[in-house]
Amino acid sequence: MAALNIDAEEIEVFSTDPAVLDASSIVEPDVRPKRKRTRSRLLQGLQSNLSSPSLARIGRARSSSSPYHGPGSFSCVSLASNSSPFGQPSPGYFSVISPGGLSTAPTSVPGTPGFEYFEGAEDMLVSRKLTNADLAAATSAAASSLTVSLPAEFKPKKGVFTIWEHLPRELKIHVLEFMQPRELVLVSAVSRQFHELCFDGQLWQSFDASEFYTEIPAEALARIIVAAGPFIKNLNLRGCVQVEHYKRAEVIVRACKNLINATLEGCRNLQRTTLHSLVRNNEGLAHLNLTGLTAVTNTTCKLIAQSCPSLELLNVSWCKHVDATGIQAVIEGCSKLKDLRAREIKGFDSQDVAQTLFKTNNLERLLLSGCADLSDKTLKTIVHGLNPQIDILTELPIVPPRKLRHLDLSRCSSLTTSGLKALGHLVPNLEGLLLAHCHGLTDEALEVVIGTTPRLTHLDLEDCRGLTNRILSEHLAKAPCAPHLQELCISSCENLGDSGMLPVIRNCQNLRSLSLDNTRISDLVLAEAAAMVRRRAQRTEESSKRPQIGLSMVVYDCQHVTWTGVREVLSRNAEIRSRHKDRSQQQPQQTFPTEIIALKCYYGWNMTVDEHTKRVLKGDLAAANRLERKWADYMQANEEAGAGGAGGRRRRRRAREAQMAHADEEEGGAGVGVNGGGGRRRARTAACIVM
Template identity: 65%
Template structure:
């Protein structure tokens, strides 16, 4: 007997020959035996119909629903039936059999089954693309996905062909530099550590056109400072080395000077170690300098001023204040050589009693700011020559010099102790554009020195008259309050003017409605001046808009004023927190809603009251008006109880008890405003033990 083929037939099936290309299929009966048909044509049709049915079942998507749970008993019944079967998969396009397992082998592996593991049958028909009936009659496993994907991934072929786009790498160099220009110098130095490309970009000269080391000069070493300046040298236009004492006379400093050749603004204030030769080299190589600040440098001399006059014709601002080795003769060279000079600051420079220097300043007539603070050599004669020139023509009727008016806008003559009324009086009617005048410490001035100035300066906004003990209230009430500059005056200081009081300041507060800061310390002003100031601020303020906070409208300094009491201070605090109604407009029918004022007063007063005043101001500024009013009321009760306790006569013990109670309430109120303290709760106190 020939051995059966095990490749394409079931166990026990007859071998397939070339004469019979279509083998007969075995029909399984209830006993698991294969029967043979007599009619070949009928058998062939039955086999084809069975195979087509199985294929149709395998392609149905509802196959999972047609099946039923597998029984633990034998899957075969007495009658010839088939369980739910399906094809394992579609025929492989490559001709290989599917990987599914045989139906009969799975059926025979059921738990507790007594059916045979192999079934003898007749030969099976060969189908194209299938190697055996095991692949055709395999159970298909269907797994229901937990979630249906809503997107499809890019195919691998397209994914490999897609080019990755790096935004920063493909960005033009100019745009990268513009992005990095928004970083601060310290941030640029930190970003340079990212990579070599970032290092080259962060030290690109276009990012360092303005180099200001005043914010980090204490942290940057000399080597790093010089390295940055050398790298960006040709691009640097604004150089600020204020306070950089690490810039010394060595190879680094010389490299910095050689690199910077396009400076427009240079600030070397406080660079005490800057040597003279290095400074001169820097000035000679920068002909476009417009602003030069050499404050406090010991290397600056008259020779330096000569080099500036020859090498910097475009100079507009020159500051040599507190340079010990410079005098007025060097200033004259700069004034005569730099015809565009408009800002000259020469505080505490000697030699300004020289008439030649004063005449050079008069002839230039380009200065808009002149700072001569602390120049003790400046006298009346030199000041007159600066303003009127030498031997000017005098008007017979007015006794004024007939000369072109000066262009001065800011004049600082503070601490020029040799000036008197005759010299300062020459400014009258010759400085019509004056906006700021500082005469602090010129102790010999009287009302006659300031009267013509106030009458002829309609743009005056800043006036400082500290320590002028000879001024009287008439100057304030009759001249300043009625001067053309009264509506625009913003800053006014009469500190330590002991003869000035309410008679002069009340008219000033009524007429000078644009005041923003007033210094009245150590004067004779009283509570009336404070009340008038509060009324002036309330008059110009408007009701506060919703969801907004008030701003500081006036800074008032009244400490060391003997006539100022807590009553005047309370008036200011009360007006700061008092609600106001908007001004009525004719024809308006809407209802007015009261609101706190938009501007308040910050007060600097007696140090014992200052903490309460500051706390009250903080509450008003943050919008807590109710808490501010409560603090003001409790503080008033405390001050009143203090005054009663200090009075003599009967009832002293009762007044002292009231004072202690008021002090406790006031302390509770102070603690309520402190952070971390729960409002409305009092701190536990233990009565002190007094030993008799």
């Protein structure tokens, strides 16, 4: 008790036991003297309270006793009217905890026996008013006391890959399938689990190194192929110069033993022994591309015929050490071969090779472009065979029709009309025929072929100078293949012009590509092509829908094509038409194009045409029409400026103004039409030529 520092002037001690109170300590309220008690008298009063038998007689139940144990201490409780948790006022007092842990202070409300009202208590024990902050604190405390925490088994575990860890392995592999090979290699370094998943065989069935081989070193590329080698089925090393070293190539070849498709085009220094090992180790090869490899010889072809019975595609184009004898061995050994590509291979003047090609009759694609040794006799043997039986009525050989669907005889300079006529009536499934740079062909050579190939979609007659307009207007335009024709090339055919092309464009409604450069066509062909695209394409009422390129035309170096025809194409591309759905509609409905023409014309105009096409494809038809109109004003003024006679100065001034306006449109007008803001003009002189 000596350790307590209590000021006797600030606090008064009272007892609730009548035995303790005497007459000297009680005075009347109005005559009570204000005297100061010393520290000693205060301590004496406390000791007398402790020794009072009334305090020992009045006790609290154990359930309401103080939870704190230890030596005696003071407890101060507020006497606020509503501070008791049980809804009853609790008087403020100083209580002393007994050494046994049970409080001997009275806990009853006023009126309980053992408590008498002490005069002056109003001045000493003042009730405290509760504020909003106190109520909010009490509410939060009560709410927190009612909160119950979740059991440990229901609490979420902390971790970055919680969902990933619970996914099945199949789903993890499916997610990783969307990554590129380079990304898989980077992800494999995250952990052992990711390393195992990233090198799963399902992810490396197709390995295309042509897209990223320049971004990784050669050693890393070799390690990837070695790690995934047993699972790789489609291998593409096109242009990968990293595998030129024989040691890296040998490692790759030893690792890959289940290949189905293999592309080694561009691996120029690949050793012959390494290539032969690759062929021996992969008996299931179906597609093999060896374009331009110097290691390929006739021995390689014989090894392919022995080791790859399931081969369907072989590409040995531009292999200098291979001739038709090696091709013959592959055809005889690979009965499933359907696609043979042997561009610029020598030795096709052999009748034995031609007879072998005739006997197989499994080829659907035959590319012999640049085979200068291919003659008319050899081509007849490939189609008719040796000494076929001739039908008396039709004068046609009685042989099974060929299964060819695509035939490329471009740059076979030895072919003439008599050799090409052999294809008539015997290639009914032909879809693509390429005869570019065959100068010996005439109309007679193509009449029978075009008339007996109803599925023809691609026809290339570039630089066939012996053709005339009759083959186009009388045969191609009326042929059974006219509704299916999609691509036509007559570039550098100087004898072909409007009389041949106009019927073709009218009847061939599905044309997607026209190459007409260096011909005699004029603006009429351009106008007819624009009208054809306009007729076949359905227009849309949605202004936000972007048009697509429906026809690509090449018309540069055509003397009779002027800017008027080019303008006709541009105006049709950006045309906005108005129509009434019914008579009751007051305002017409606007329609927009869905297909346009991509035009490649004279190089001086092509910059404007390309910019116009860009604006149309973006859907900004207003800006495209403005560009077309200003370009037409410029071209018209330019023509007037070049004319002689009176008014030459005025025409030249108009030409300069139109030139400046067109230059503004080319440099900053795109921004004005699209985004609504102009650009800064570039300084120029009057002598600047735009077009």
